[in-house]
Amino acid sequence: MLFKYFENPEVITGLRKSKTKCDTCKEEKLCFDAEAYYGGENISSVCPECLANGELYDLDVFTCEGDAEELKRQLKITDPSLTESKIEELADQKTRELEKTTPKIISWQDWSWPCADGDYCRFIGYGSKPFYNRLAPDGNGKKLFADSFYYRIRDVSDEGLWDGLLPDKEIKDYEDSGYYSALFYVFKSLNSDKIITMWDCD
Numbered sequence: 001m002l003f004k005y006f007e008n009p010e011v012i013t014g015l016r017k018s019k020t021k022c023d024t025c026k027e028e029k030l031c032f033d034a035e036a037y038y039g040g041e042n043i044s045s046v047c048p049e050c051l052a053n054g055e056l057y058d059l060d061v062f063t064c065e066g067d068a069e070e071l072k073r074q075l076k077i078t079d080p081s082l083t084e085s086k087i088e089e090l091a092d093q094k095t096r097e098l099e100k101t102t103p104k105i106i107s108w109q110d111w112s113w114p115c116a117d118g119d120y121c122r123f124i125g126y127g128s129k130p131f132y133n134r135l136a137p138d139g140n141g142k143k144l145f146a147d148s149f150y151y152r153i154r155d156v157s158d159e160g161l162w163d164g165l166l167p168d169k170e171i172k173d174y175e176d177s178g179y180y181s182a183l184f185y186v187f188k189s190l191n192s193d194k195i196i197t198m199w200d201c202d
């Protein structure tokens, strides 16, 4: 399945190990575990097709929380001709799409989904030295890493993280991520090559 804001979630976050009944289509399928989703209603499983097709729009259930204030600020910069009400409308639309159709990132802490260039970013995987080196156009992953911290966490990050905490080995899937008590979450702008990093620990 293709998800606008999440690359390859079946691998990165994983599906349940065995088939369960999807709470929206009622079919027995390999589903995402939805027990930690937010909102006033509780569901336990949702299949990738239902999530991608927007079945959560009709429920009081959402999978994450977008950084909507920052999104509005960016929208204003990317297109100064937009009126306040158009910005509200656009931000609301994008935020609902993010929160209703995107698989959940399993993280240690709750934080809001980052945006860049006037849209939410796509989650592309867990950070590691080889991953940043591969993403850096000049191969200098350490510099890319240092420059990529989201504005909300920039003051608490420093270069010591590269040597001290960032994994030496690639984290390929959710199972791999379980070996680390600090995780780096790598996002990419939908509108440029910009890389954004979030991180947290237990």
Ligand SMILES: [Zn+2]
Pocket (backbone or CB within 6 Å): 022, 023, 024, 025, 026, 027, 046, 047, 048, 049, 050, 051
């Ligand atoms: Zn379903």
